[in-house]
Amino acid sequence: MSEPINLSRRGLIRGLGTGAALAAAPAWARGANLSEQATGLIRAGFDEVRGPVIDLSVGAGMRMVQGRRGRGVAVNGSVPGPLVRLREGQNIRLNVTNHLDEDTSIHWHGLLLPFQFDGVPGVSFPGIKPHQTFTYEFPVRQSGTYWYHSHSGLQEQSGHYGPLIIDPVAGEPVRTDRDYILLLSEFTPLHPKFIMQRLRTGEHYFNRQLPSWTDKYPMIGEERRMWAQMRMSPTDIADVSAPTYTYLANGRGPKEGMEYLFTPGEKVRLRLINGGAMTYFNVRIPGLAMTVIAADGQNVRPVEVDELQIAVGETYDVVVEPRGEEAYAIVCESMDRSGMALAMLASRPGARAPVPALREPPLLTMADMGMNHGPSDGCQAGTDHGGMDHGGMDHSAMGHAGMDHGAGKAGTGDGGQAAPKGASGHSMKGMPMRDISLLPPDVAIGPGLDMVSMAPVDKLGDPGLGLRDVKHRVLNYRMLSALEPNADTREPSRLLEIHLTGNMERYMWSFDGRMFDAVSDVPIRFAWKERVRVKLVNNTMMAHPIHLHGMFFELVNGQPPAHQPRKNIVTVQPGASATFDLTANEPGDWAFHCHLLYHMHGGMMQIVTVMGPGDKP
Amino acid sequence: MSRPALAALALIGSALASAPGLAQDHSGPGHDHGAKVPPREAAPPAPAQPQVDDGEDTAPQSGGNEISPGPTMETPPPPEAGSGPPRAADAIWGADVMAAERHREHAAHGDFPVLWVQADRLEAQVRDGADGYLWDLQVYYGGPTSRFWFKSEGEGAFGEKIEQAEVQVLWSGAVAPYWDLQLGLRQDIAGPDTTHAVIGVQGLAPYMFEVDAALFISHRGDVTARVEAEIDQRITQRLILQPRVEAGFSLQDIPQLGIGAGLDKVELGLRLRYEITREFAPYIGVEQSWRVGGSADYARAAGEKTRATSFVAGLRFWF
Ligand SMILES: [Cu+2]
Numbered sequence: 001m002s003e004p005i006n007l008s009r010r011g012l013i014r015g016l017g018t019g020a021a022l023a024a025a026p027a028w029a030r031g032a033n034l035s036e037q038a039t040g041l042i043r044a045g046f047d048e049v050r051g052p053v054i055d056l057s058v059g060a061g062m063r064m065v066q067g068r069r070g071r072g073v074a075v076n077g078s079v080p081g082p083l084v085r086l087r088e089g090q091n092i093r094l095n096v097t098n099h100l101d102e103d104t105s106i107h108w109h110g111l112l113l114p115f116q117f118d119g120v121p122g123v124s125f126p127g128i129k130p131h132q133t134f135t136y137e138f139p140v141r142q143s144g145t146y147w148y149h150s151h152s153g154l155q156e157q158s159g160h161y162g163p164l165i166i167d168p169v170a171g172e173p174v175r176t177d178r179d180y181i182l183l184l185s186e187f188t189p190l191h192p193k194f195i196m197q198r199l200r201t202g203e204h205y206f207n208r209q210l211p212s213w214t215d216k217y218p219m220i221g222e223e224r225r226m227w228a229q230m231r232m233s234p235t236d237i238a239d240v241s242a243p244t245y246t247y248l249a250n251g252r253g254p255k256e257g258m259e260y261l262f263t264p265g266e267k268v269r270l271r272l273i274n275g276g277a278m279t280y281f282n283v284r285i286p287g288l289a290m291t292v293i294a295a296d297g298q299n300v301r302p303v304e305v306d307e308l309q310i311a312v313g314e315t316y317d318v319v320v321e322p323r324g325e326e327a328y329a330i331v332c333e334s335m336d337r338s339g340m341a342l343a344m345l346a347s348r349p350g351a352r353a354p355v356p357a358l359r360e361p362p363l364l365t366m367a368d369m370g371m372n373h374g375p376s377d378g379c380q381a382g383t384d385h386g387g388m389d390h391g392g393m394d395h396s397a398m399g400h401a402g403m404d405h406g407a408g409k410a411g412t413g414d415g416g417q418a419a420p421k422g423a424s425g426h427s428m429k430g431m432p433m434r435d436i437s438l439l440p441p442d443v444a445i446g447p448g449l450d451m452v453s454m455a456p457v458d459k460l461g462d463p464g465l466g467l468r469d470v471k472h473r474v475l476n477y478r479m480l481s482a483l484e485p486n487a488d489t490r491e492p493s494r495l496l497e498i499h500l501t502g503n504m505e506r507y508m509w510s511f512d513g514r515m516f517d518a519v520s521d522v523p524i525r526f527a528w529k530e531r532v533r534v535k536l537v538n539n540t541m542m543a544h545p546i547h548l549h550g551m552f553f554e555l556v557n558g559q560p561p562a563h564q565p566r567k568n569i570v571t572v573q574p575g576a577s578a579t580f581d582l583t584a585n586e587p588g589d590w591a592f593h594c595h596l597l598y599h600m601h602g603g604m605m606q607i608v609t610v611m612g613p614g615d616k617p
Numbered sequence: 618m619s620r621p622a623l624a625a626l627a628l629i630g631s632a633l634a635s636a637p638g639l640a641q642d643h644s645g646p647g648h649d650h651g652a653k654v655p656p657r658e659a660a661p662p663a664p665a666q667p668q669v670d671d672g673e674d675t676a677p678q679s680g681g682n683e684i685s686p687g688p689t690m691e692t693p694p695p696p697e698a699g700s701g702p703p704r705a706a707d708a709i710w711g712a713d714v715m716a717a718e719r720h721r722e723h724a725a726h727g728d729f730p731v732l733w734v735q736a737d738r739l740e741a742q743v744r745d746g747a748d749g750y751l752w753d754l755q756v757y758y759g760g761p762t763s764r765f766w767f768k769s770e771g772e773g774a775f776g777e778k779i780e781q782a783e784v785q786v787l788w789s790g791a792v793a794p795y796w797d798l799q800l801g802l803r804q805d806i807a808g809p810d811t812t813h814a815v816i817g818v819q820g821l822a823p824y825m826f827e828v829d830a831a832l833f834i835s836h837r838g839d840v841t842a843r844v845e846a847e848i849d850q851r852i853t854q855r856l857i858l859q860p861r862v863e864a865g866f867s868l869q870d871i872p873q874l875g876i877g878a879g880l881d882k883v884e885l886g887l888r889l890r891y892e893i894t895r896e897f898a899p900y901i902g903v904e905q906s907w908r909v910g911g912s913a914d915y916a917r918a919a920g921e922k923t924r925a926t927s928f929v930a931g932l933r934f935w936f
Contacts, residue, residue, distance in 0.1 A: 116709045122722025124706055126714045153725070200761065201733040201935075205895050212851040228824045231795060434794070440691065447762050447791035494695075495688040503794050505821060506761040508727075515727030520702075520719065527697035533687045556687070581687075589703040603727030607703045615699065 043078040044251035046162060050085040052093060056106070058128075058150075059099040063159060063187060065246050066253040070189035073100065073150070073158040079251045080183050080275060081148070081162030088143040088169045094136040096128060103127040103152050106136070107549070107591075108164065109313065110146040110297050110568045113138040115588025118549050120151045123591050123607055127152055143168035144297025145271040145315045147183070154192030156597055157277040159251075161185065165271065166297075173483060174293050174302070176319055177266035184283075184310070184332055184341050185275040186245040187253065192277075192597075199239055199598050200507045206240045207233075209338060209361050217363060230433055232451075234363040235336075236504060236541055237465060239598060240278045242339030247279065247332065254342035254355075260330075262345055264323040269293075270330070271317050274310045277597035280335035280543065280571075282309050282467060285328050285345065286356060290318040292475060298552065298566040299483035306472035309335065309464035311545035311571045313595035316475075320345070327351035335465055335543075337361045362466035368541050369433065370453025370575030439539075443499050444513030448603075450503040453539045459576035460557045465543060477578075478557045480565035486554055488583040489561035492533035496524070500572055500594075500604065502540040507602050509540075509594060515603025516593075523607040524592065526584035528615070535579045538572040544599065545571050546578075548608060549590040553580035569595060587612030728760040733935065737847075738888075740931025742904070746922070747774035751929075762791035766799060766819075771807065782807040785815055796820035803833055809873055812836045825849070840868040841876070857898070861886040870911055875919065877911015890933055898933045 042061040049056070056075050063072035063079060075081025086092055098104045105127050107119035117136045121127030128134040149161035163181045188195070198205040210233065211217060211224060219234070227234050252258040262268050270290075274281060283290075284307035291304045294317035302319075310316055322328050322345050329352075332341040337358045344352055434452050436445050443449075463474035502509045509515070526532060533556065536546055547569045554564035556579040564581065572578045593605035706715050738753040751772040757764040766789040771782030787801030796818055803813040817831030830844040847861040865881040888902030904927045908916045913923040 116706060122715070122719040123703070126706075126710050126718040197731050200731045203895060208854050210851055210854060212853055214853050225824070231821055231823060231825060447794050447796075450794040492687050494692045495690060496694075497691045503761070505795060506791070508761045510727070517723045517727035520723040523703040525694050525698035525700070527695050527699075530695065530698065587705070589705040601726055601729075605726050609699065609703045609705065611697060611699045 040077075042072045042074040042159065044248075044256070046078050046080045046082050046250070047076070048083040048085050049076070052091065053095070054084060054092065055095045055097070056081070056084075057097040057099055058104045058106075058160060060101075065187040065248065065251075066255050068187070068189045068246065070187065071158065071191060073104075073155045073160040075106075075160060075162050079159035079161075080185065081160070083162065083181065084148065084164040086140045086164065086166045088140055088166055090140050092136075092138060092140055095133050096136065097133040098128040098130055100155075101130050103129055104155060104160070105150055105152045106148050106160075107151040108136070108146065108148050109547075110144075110315070110552075111138075111164075112141045112550065112552075112586065115550055115586070115590060118588075118590065119148075120549065120591045123589050124549075140166055142166060142297065144294055144299070145181075145273065145317050146297050147273045147275055147315065149275065151591070154196060154277075154597060154601065156275075157186070157188070157192035157195070159185075159187075161275040163271070163273055163275075173299055174269070174319060175267070176269040178260070178262060178268045179271070180260045180268065181250065181271045181273065182260075182330065182332075182343060183250050183273040183275050184279070184281050185248045185251070186240075186277060186279055187248055188240075188245050190244060195240055195244075196598055196601060199602070202505065202507070204233065204236075206244045207235060207238075207336075208241070208243065209235050209336065211235060216360075219363070232364075232504065232541060234365075235361065236364065237336035237362060238279060238334060238338070239542075239596070241334055241336050245279065245334070245339065247276075247281070247334055247339050247341035249330070249332065249341040249343040252343075254340055258343040259346045259349070259351075260343060261349065262322050262347060264347060266321070268320050268322060268345065269317060270320065271315065272310055273315045274312050276312050278312065280309055280311055280464065280545075281332040281341065282307060282335060282464070283330070283332045284308075284472075285320060285330050286353075287325060288320045288322055288328050288345075289473075290320055292480075293317050293319055295480050295565055296552070296567040296569060300565055301481040301483050301563075303475070303479045303481075304473070305475045305479075307463075307467060307470065308475035309467055309571075311543070311569055311595070312597075313545055313547050313569045314567075322347070325353060327353040329353040329355045331356060333358060335362075337466065359466070364465075364541055364574065368465075368574035369451065370456045370539075439499065440497060442512055443501065446513060447506065448503050448508040448510055448515065449501045449513050449539065450505065451539055451541065453537060453575040456537045456539075456575060456577045458579060459573040460555060460570075460578055462573045462576065464571070464573070477555055477565070477570070478559075480555065480557065480567075481559045482554070482563045482565050485562040486564060486566065488531060488585075490531045490583075492531045492581050494530075495533045495535060497535045497537060498524075500536060500538045500540055500544050500546070502542070502599075502602075502604070504541070507598075509599040509602040509604035511604060511606050516605040517603070519606060523589065523609040526582070526608065526610045528584065528587065528611045528613050530584045531581065532584065533579060533581050535577055536570070536572045537577045538574060541574045542596075542599075543571050543573050544604065545569050545595040546593070547595045548582070548592050550586045550588065551582065551584070551590070551610075553582040555580050584610040586610055587615065728762070730759050732756070732758045735933075735935035737933055738931055739933070740900075740902075740929045742772075742927040742929050744925050744927040746925075747777065749774040749780075749927070751931075757789065759789070764789045764797075766801070773807070779807040781805075787815060787817070789819065792818075793820070795822075799831070813841075822846070839871050841871075841881070842866040855892045857890050857892065859886075859888045859890065859900075859902075861888065867912075872915070875912060875915040877913070877915060879911065880909045881912045882909060883907045886929075888929065888931075896935050900929075900931055900933060902929045902931075903927070904929055 042063045058075055060073055063070050096106050105119045105121050115124050117138050118124040143166040146164040148164050149156045163183050246253045249258040289304050291302045293302050296315055326347045328345040330343040438452050460477040463476045467474045499512050501513045552566035552568055554566055570578050587610050590608045592608045593600045734756045736754050740751050742749045754769045756767040759765055766787040768785040773779040783803055783805045785803040787799040789797045789799045792798045799817040801815050803815045805811040813833035813835045815831050819829045822828045826846045826848045828846045833841045843865050845863045847859055850858040863884040867876045867878055867881050870878050884906040886904040888900045890898040890900035892898040906925050908923040916923045
């Protein structure tokens, strides 16, 4: 393409990994028919496509990762699919051809566009039928790091996703020498429908870190009995994990040598994209600080951290300056620490840094049930020392002597807002785990609701499960501040409270106690340009990355309204709340859901309807 | 934008918000400890760097950006938000096309059916006298709160006629997060031909006991009941010890079945299984059973033992 590229060309990634030729993309990568190759092996890594018209083809094939084979769905024959490289201000036409025997779709995650091109079957369009081509067409109104993925069935798990980058018209706010994509995801040889079935039929099928007589978890007998009494497990951190999953960096397993070259002293931009179906990753580069410059594609004021947790569907752009060592490991542990995705920053091809062993798996605590009775001395959100008051309840905070008061302390405030002292929650026995009187009347009470958070507090300052007590600086949402001021800083005119609800045992997930099939005709409605404050309250023991299509919202994270960070995904921590402001200025019907794929299919999905300027109520 | 109605609602909202005890979750201004941005030559020309001292209130960054408490009480959407189902796509792609797709899509997000088949016990029993066998199967098909359930249990001695066997066909509906109510029919397929109406509960009790309790009313009017409970004790990730208890009750003597009124029989079992995969686990174990009360009398009269100790070896599988 003749369009000028503002970005440093030198390091522009293909994500091809060691020794891969940066040759011109083969014919199929430019959108040629894939069907003859349907029996061939799907490649790991991706090429790049750009221009005013881009052809993409979705096909099936076999994937092979570290010797394990499985059926895959790929865009243009690779997993991840090709990097779609756009430029702010251009008009784009994307022709997507479906070579599968089932419907497919592409959702452009984080993009502002007319809703009919958002790509959610049954909500924004009818889907793309087998062997048909659908054309998406829209002006590109933004810039940053995004991605795309299927919204049909469970294809996303099988490999139907890829990175999408939009170069800004005005140039990047941060000059870097190299610019790389690190797209995290999972591979499994299992069919995703099998995974969904096993999650519904139970027995913690994918968890190999369950409490047992011989585990090494720092829990006393009383705690173990308490969890059993509650019919819950402190190890419900990830529903699907290794070894079922092999965690991937740009489609490559940890042993498959994904590397990014650098010259000492250079500034390297890493565009982190979590394209996984179910996995929160904790990302760190031992020996290197990371400066976060963008979140969900939107620039933020630079903030330096040593580790960050990236929720499913989120993107973070970080800048690192490797020097001194000949290689650095980019360690991306799954949140439950059952495995990791791995890549290397290498000063020469083949240079390798030592890879730290997986850290001990975290455990859920009473704080994750919304039982926040900590002392109000300003200790960190989520760390919730409260548990320690009753004899080792808060096992995950064992290392509290070294409690992180650096980065993490951004969460101050929360401790002070904890539940009333002397609340009944202090007693382990007879604890009201499901006190439905705490719920507003619009939450449906039924078997799909197994827990009610006792005293949900805002935990935007929580760095995430497993990172609450690490000794280095960890990112949390309160540290994010929008670089370019927000356009609309009006005071929200109303509050909308949405409760995240579920039943782990039945694997039902919902908003306000109703699964999607029950509310698909009762959307969440906003008036044109209405400004609403939305409070999400998590009545489950799992973290949920809640995603709104078509619009950015601004996290109410303590920043002034003009600099509340714009995001399209927010993690609501277990038993806690999270709040955002939204200006409903994109008319149409938009999907709103948990970005954990099997939670969405388990029912945690809704439709947000924004009235257009000319629509009659 | 501000309409009188909205303003009024907002006012009411903030008035209510000042009521004590309301959980307020926007915790004020940012406390940006640690969010220190080192001066970097590449740092963009931010309009104002965040104040990153330990902070009390972070000063507003620019005029008109005061942090406000915002609305704290939920209020309904304004009439301008419209009503009715989401149908924006109909106008673009056609209502017919969308309707079909919508139906399909909705059904896939939430209440879709799954099939589950489990042989909890499929075993040989070695004991004094004739060695025997036992099966205990369950199948369900349906969504997370409403299912068709099929159960079958039976046992016998090798080389003899089946001692006892039954099938149950039930509808199972969730009545609580961990409990299903089950209604249906049971047909005994060994011994005297008997049909029972079944009403039962099945689910997970506190401390993770799996419980299955049912009341049976036979076509002859006899009322019996059975309670089973088992619990998985995980020794390692694959080695699991399962204590199990089963008790039978009867409201009346049923001579033709050798059942006396009251507690009829009790079984205590202990099985140790090894999960080669989650679905496939061979086990060994021991089981002790007693006939009790009137049933014991019937047994003695028939020259049978009232108690038996069995060593068992079997297979637990599901899919
Ligand atoms: Cu979720």
